[in-house]
Amino acid sequence: MEISQPARPIAAGVAASHPATAAAGMRILQAGGSAADAAVAAVLATCVTETVYTGLGGGGVATYFDAASGNVTCLDFFVAVPGTDGDVEAGPMVSVDVFFGGMPQVYAIGGASVAVPGVPAGCGEVHRRWGRLPWASLVAPAHELAVTGAELPAAHARTLESCAPALTYGSGAEVYAPGGRLLGGGDRLFHPGLATAMARLADEGPALFYTGAYGAQLVESVREAGGSIGPLDLANYRVLETPVDHATLGSYRVRARHDLSRTVDTIAALPANLTGLPRPERAVALASALRDLGRQKIGDTTNVSVVDPDGNACVITTTLGLGAGVWLPGLGINLNSMLGEGELITDDLAPGRRMSSNMCPLVVIDAAGDLALAAGSAGASRIRTALIDTLLGVLVDGLDSASALSRPRFHVVDDTVHAEPGYPTDELDALAAAGWRIQQWPEIDHYFGGVTAVAAGSAAGDPRRGGVGLLL
Template sequence: MKGIPAGVSASHPATARAGLQVLRDGGTAGDAAVAAVLACCVAETIFTGLGGGGFATYFDAATGEVTCLDFFTAVPGLDDDCRAGPMIAVDVFFGGLPQVYSIGGASVGVPGVPAGCGEVHRRWGRLPWAEVVSPAISLAKTGVPTPEAHARTLDACAPALAWGEGAAVYTPNGRRLAGGDLLFHPGLATALDALALNGPSIFYTGDFAPIVVDTVRRAGGVLGPRDLAEYRVLETPVDHAELGGYRVRARHDLNRTVDTIGGLPADLTRPHRAPGVAAALRDQGRQRIGDTTNISVVDPDGNACVITTTLGLGSGVWLPGLGINLNSMLGEGELITDDMRPGRRMSSNMCPLVVIDPDGRLAVAAGSAGASRIRTALIDTLLGVLIDGLDMTEAIARPRFHVVDDTVHAEFGYPRAELAALDQAGWRIKQWPDLNHYFGGVTAVGQAGAAGDPRRAGVGLLL
């Protein structure tokens, strides 16, 4: 069994380069992952940002221990001194069909990305904090070219992203950003400079905290100073399942990724497995879009850090002078549960994971964007690498299918023999004309190499 290479995989070349730079400077997987996440908050604001939330999974090569951290958004309202105003409904078209989302101040949950980055660095970092933040600052000062794949996502999500102050960022001079155009956020370098100097607490109890509260409340939200001051990163239980003699380890997410892996059919040969995989993936019709991105890092010591973050679609509520769009997680219908009391952590489909080989060594570090398609994308990639023997690039780039109720949505080029098996088993087939960012955005580093998802302009870079 070959060893795993050190490297970084991300959904933007600039993000991956930021993480790789930190690895070259002697940083750990934790250092590099945090640097890449902060770079995401500059280069991938169509998907994520400092105003969002996320999850991290860390593999310690020396001990074999896997740790999952939850720094997702929390439900605001602990201060109990104001009422939420109405949210703003926006239609986002995906696959030709409208999806209704809600944005505005009342959609803003307590952000966790700054706190999460700080906790990952505290636990597993080695370089000084300011050095880890530095690559993101450099990107924020110049702006970053928009990949064509990101521009296509913007086309779908513009009703939310280009709303209000976002119009000047995403539709400068009245024209929506296209592939190759510069994405630049005035004030974001200032915010990152302050983060480097003061640490994440600046957002929760420091100078930025009253700015966050005042901005959200003026926009009709209820987030208050106590919501920020009492926010904490949580350590969550680690779930596991077997796949082809390997052990997959991750948090227990809303879409039950690990449980689904455990429910895959015994016969995983192609094309026979297709109906059984489809049955395991049946997801009660959730088809939310979601703006999400993922970072996967392995360092030279074999440690891995996988971090997935999101803004939802973004609330359209921007911190004045700081270039930060706040999340819209309270406007994401599939995340609203019966226990949405103030202070409670919201649920999520995000599932950064690691795979351990039969010898106890790291085999894969992976995560994905794509809301309810995260599970689909991750499972198909793991089947490609662990069962089908593909390298990471082939496994991530090949056509996938996603299940909604009794319909299989299949990307262009999906094998005809498997579609026939699905049809014979009674599934309805909807064939898409292309490889589409709807089907997720995997980034992974493993024994099979490092790769990003072409659906999201992803890249994998080895040290």
């Protein structure tokens, strides 16, 4: 079986996990902005509309494809380990149980879980390198959303229900459970003070959070909550350019950073004849490649994917973890809890060190050197699974991005295949015959990732996260 080639050039469009997020990016594309401009505007919008997943207090990574040169650049603006000031020792974290898939998973939040955030700096650097429009115009959609609040999609409400012990901790209660009732799908998500923060961000730029007034507030808030972030931690934070990995999938080249789950390595390790295998055999080969040593943290993450009319692409993934429950007073900004995410704690962590993550925004280049797909995903250790399934759906099975994202997926943990309802029975039978245990899930679930993708003639967001795609 030959890999399907796109019937027409890749679309110009925006894919995101909230309608208002996608609309923010599309507004910038329509104003003549680049893919980078639109992606930054969309990410800033997520800091208002998707705060169960991300925010200005989080971190992220970006992948940019320059159509004119064919160059791919990966930027790391994930969180950094605090403590370079050396004058404060962090106290204990606060343990919370999050029930996910019916099983409790222990996380830690509070001031000691807060790492140095990177979202403001990352957005600023993406704009500095590849933006066309003024910075303030990119913040404007997010500011407008912060003034009014935004509707909480039903998919986000399900995540909120799972993560409520963390998100409603402390000042989060008035945001996510006003009047003592947890927000549900269709309710308005509003952050008092966030409009003020966005207005100042538009005027003063990202330095506001590092060497400006909000940086000082961040240090004070974290230290009062038992954390150790200091002025030097913020002043010395830098966005890093990281090496770009590559793997081939038929005639395509996949380009992305090296992530904690080894997404690109996994693609490279797939059998050379994978694209020609019958689907049941392909499922067995894929499951073997995806075996991931049992990590299955929930991961509050989101992604935006943008392609502009010139064929440039910008894919950005950001996260808060579960959120530390440490809020900048009067500004509606929750800080990250990445130091409380067990699967991200590695032996080489030290003050000033950049933490690792599973995030892997990627681009796919065809044999002619043109962009064929821009995609990224939420979902912690399921990011790799969701992205590879999307690549196979679009590039091998010839599906449009919406069909590829909505079809059932499976994810491997140790010797168990976790499968969404509707996954083909013949493939599950082949997996069982090959020795895999099969765990059937009762419904399509946000556990299985949250992809956003722009491909030939289509753009889509994952229905598991309330995603949408818009074409220019």
